[in-house]
Amino acid sequence: MLSNDDTQHPDVRSSIFESHRVQRQSHINWLRDDPTNGLLAGRRYHPALHCRTPPIMIPTEPDHRHIRSFSGRRGHFTSGQRSAYEKLLPRYEIPVSSTSIDQAAIFGRDAPLVVEIGFGMGETTAAIAQAQPERNFIGVEVYPAGVGSLLRRINEAGLSNLRVIQHDAINVLQDMIAPASLAAVHVFFPDPWPKARHHKRRLIRAEIVELIATRLAPQGVLHCATDWAHYALQMLTVMSSDPRLENTAGDVHLAEEIESARGFAERPAYRPLTKFERRGLGLGHGVWDVIMKRRIDL
Secondary structure, three states: OOOOHHOOOHHHHHHHHHHHHHHHHHHHHHHOOOOOOOOOOOOOEEEEEEEEEOOOOOOOHHOOOOOOOOOOOOOOOOHHHHHHHHHHHHHHOOOOOOOOOHHHHHOOOOOOOOEEEEEHHHHHHHHHHHOOOOEEEEEEEEOOHHHHHHHHHHHOOOOOEEEEEEEHHHHHHHHHOOOOOOEEEEEEEEOOOOHHHHHHHHHOOOHHHHHHHHHHHEEEEEEEOOHHHHHHHHHHHHHHOOOOEEEOOOOOOOOOOOOOOOOEEEEOEEEOOHHHHHHHOOOOOOOOOEEEEEOOOO
16 A cells, blocks of 8 residues: 555656546546447446446437537536436436427327426426426436436426436437427527637537527527627527527627627526526626527528
């Protein structure tokens, strides 16, 4: 066993750091190269982590490759989230499929369908679904902690109009959502990927907005929100560039500075303030909503 003095030696420290790096890379490779193409059933044991870990759904089919807007990192997974994930996922999950979902089979009815991409801990998702029982909702998320958190909210509130898909949202839109079938798509506070070299990973980019627009029914709504000014400008620019979408705020003016741009909407009453958003607003931080509708004539 190494003593404290031994671990201070540069060569020993380098060896320890390299060992940690190898274990971390082993975990990343395990996630990326899973032989089931990300469609993992239940938990798996990973020897480098010495623990049971629920999967992040990362599909690897060659014909569905795209720049991912999420990373392979795993946040803190509480015991409550883990318990909900293990016990409730079979009850409220929509299994990943290569065919369009059947609302009647899933919800027991056909109703206006709303998809939320990247619901985080599910606070807003559950609140909106509870306030709009006349609509069906599907939350799409890759991280088990968030899935577990929303599952617990669904169960506690007895929400029959909200279900979960744990998978890459782009593949869900491509394979499981029929064209012109959605009443709305919500994208609230997606990862801003603040470093310039990572901007290509932002979810709201031209090809994804185009995909979303094809899934919206006429007058269907794409509602995005962010607290990053640069990302807000990108959202406004990209969404305004799609000819199938029109801005509900009316007058649009694109600019390099957020103060000069027009086309942002007031936060609608149906999108509740989260505790993090409320804290940011209290500190003087900005929040911007962009709300577009699918044109009837295109």
